[in-house]
Amino acid sequence: MMDGNGNYQAAREAYAAIGVDTEKALKTLKETPISVHCWQIDDVTGFENFDSVLTGGVAVTGSAPGKPKNRDEFLSHLTRALDLIPGATKLALHAIYLDTDGAKVDRDAIEPRHFDFWVDYAKRQGIGLDFNPTYFSHPLSDSGFTLASADAHIRDFWIEHGKRSRKVGAFFGQALGQVCVTNHWVIDGYKDFTVDKLAPRERLAQSFDQIFAEPVDRRHNIDAVESKLFGIGSETYVVGSHEFYTNYVADRKNCILCMDAGHFHPTEAVSAKISSYLAFGHELMLHVSRPVRWDSDHVVALDDETRAIMQEIVNCGGLGRVHIGLDFFDGSLNRIAALAIGARNARKALLAALLSPLDTLRRAENEGDLTLRLALLEECKTMPLGYVWDRFCETEGKPGADWFKRLV
Ligand code: RNT
Ligand code: ZN
Numbered sequence: 001m002m003d004g005n006g007n008y009q010a011a012r013e014a015y016a017a018i019g020v021d022t023e024k025a026l027k028t029l030k031e032t033p034i035s036v037h038c039w040q041i042d043d044v045t046g047f048e049n050f051d052s053v054l055t056g057g058v059a060v061t062g063s064a065p066g067k068p069k070n071r072d073e074f075l076s077h078l079t080r081a082l083d084l085i086p087g088a089t090k091l092a093l094h095a096i097y098l099d100t101d102g103a104k105v106d107r108d109a110i111e112p113r114h115f116d117f118w119v120d121y122a123k124r125q126g127i128g129l130d131f132n133p134t135y136f137s138h139p140l141s142d143s144g145f146t147l148a149s150a151d152a153h154i155r156d157f158w159i160e161h162g163k164r165s166r167k168v169g170a171f172f173g174q175a176l177g178q179v180c181v182t183n184h185w186v187i188d189g190y191k192d193f194t195v196d197k198l199a200p201r202e203r204l205a206q207s208f209d210q211i212f213a214e215p216v217d218r219r220h221n222i223d224a225v226e227s228k229l230f231g232i233g234s235e236t237y238v239v240g241s242h243e244f245y246t247n248y249v250a251d252r253k254n255c256i257l258c259m260d261a262g263h264f265h266p267t268e269a270v271s272a273k274i275s276s277y278l279a280f281g282h283e284l285m286l287h288v289s290r291p292v293r294w295d296s297d298h299v300v301a302l303d304d305e306t307r308a309i310m311q312e313i314v315n316c317g318g319l320g321r322v323h324i325g326l327d328f329f330d331g332s333l334n335r336i337a338a339l340a341i342g343a344r345n346a347r348k349a350l351l352a353a354l355l356s357p358l359d360t361l362r363r364a365e366n367e368g369d370l371t372l373r374l375a376l377l378e379e380c381k382t383m384p385l386g387y388v389w390d391r392f393c394e395t396e397g398k399p400g401a402d403w404f405k406r407l408v
Contacts, residue, residue: 004390004400011387018357018376022388025354028319029392034346035090035130035181035325038097040299040339041077042068043331046096046134056136056187057144057231058297062332071099075121077336082125084340084403086396087347090128090178092325093118095165096137107138108160112171119175128178130325133165135186147207148188148200148239155207158186162211166221173220181285181323183258184208185226189234200239205248212254224285224323225249226258229265230295249282260287260327261305262295271308278316287327288346297328300342302349310346310353324350337407344403351392352385 012022043060045052050069054060068074074097082089095107098114105114122129135146135158143149146158162184169182188200212223227242242264249257257277259270270286277284288306290298300306313322326346330338357376364372386401393400 004394007384007387008391011384011391014384015355015388018379018383019360020355020357022355022391025351026388026392026395028354029347029351030087030396032319032350033088033090033128033178033324034343034350035092035128035323036082036085036339036343037092037326037328038078039094040329040342041081041335042074043335044094044137044329046094046137047071047074047098048096052096052137054137056141057189057233058136058295058329059232060297060329060331062330064332064334066334066336067331078339079125080406081336081339081343082127084336084399084406085343085347086393086398088128089125089343090130090325091118091122091125092130092132092183094132095134095161095168107134107140108157108164110161110164110168112168115168115171119172122172122176128176128180129172130180130323131165131169131172131182133161133182133184135161135184141187144190144233145188145200145239146186147211148186148204150199150203155203159207159210162207163214166211166214166216166223169221169223170216171220173217179219179222181222181224181256181325183224183226183285183287183325184211184255185228185258186240187231187234188240189231189238190236191233192236194237197237201244204239204244208248208255209252212252222283222323223255224258225255226260226263226285226287228260228263228295250280256283256285256323258285258287258325260295261289261309262287262291262297262327266291266293269305269308271305271312274309274312274318274322275316278318278321283321283323284318285323285325287325289327297330299328299330299333299338300326300345302345302352306345306349307352310349311356314350314353314356315358334407337404340403348385348389351389355383355385355388356380 015022044054149155169180172180225245227245261270390400
């Protein structure tokens, strides 16, 4: 039997024979950040209150044991998960993961100092940070409306939260020397037939105009707005729809669009949309997720759509313009393993994309040799991806295929 190095050398030769440089792919793979979300670790609970209830039309199902009961447990579980994830990593936080030293700090009062410990953590781990304001799981979101609320008091509260969140983002970006993407997702919508679909959208646009009014150094913070088709309790009408944000982004040019793989009609694919934004010079944020029959936020698998998303980014030359983030939360599995499985799969999909013989495929397509294009695309599916992946894990000092033995 060949050892790991022998396997890799065989794979390297096999890829070289179709014009693919595995070393180059591995270098790009290592350097491309994937933003790993913290909220899989504790079912989106956060540190405000360890008994807090998740609201906002999203749901975690399952009651696997081991959910962290305090911040120290959370951090140790998170660290164990990150230890299993190779490659350049960013950690995506939510505003509810703050440290107030026991004081009650409402969402409209958060400050960078409440997130100081995350900067220390990120430095220790050698990772970047992304941020998300938390416009849910709060009494002032119980009406189902936040930034688009008809109630000015509610709106203003959340506008203040949005403004402060970007300051946290800029603080992260400056402190770590790596841009932070602050991703705004609001829950607003109606369960049933909606008479006035326009006014809430006008209010949402105005609220974001206020949130983004103050210029922030783009090297430190970029804002993203996340569209959605429906939520639990907002099945009929979501204010921040895909069309709404696509137009907002194009018109205002003050933020970028975030597309979540679970936020579209079941036959619509995020992978098919990416090039249309890149064609107009946009940057994008992605929430790579796995919807099963609905926006179920299953753990990311190495499935066709995840591979297609990564392939699109690579084919479009979009690495650097497309910020890759993860978003899933499954409470039915070991949560540490769930985060590792999903993050490793996203990166495996990226590796598969980087190992595609793009030059030859492009040439075939441009020359009209569509037979060669299909033949090569199909042959690629059985190339020895796994041996290159094993090599990557090894050089990153992370466990390979037997990583789950580390769980016990
Ligand atoms: C909800 C959005 C959003 C959340 C996180 C927790 O449907 O996908 O991104 O999952 O902010
Ligand atoms: Zn999302």
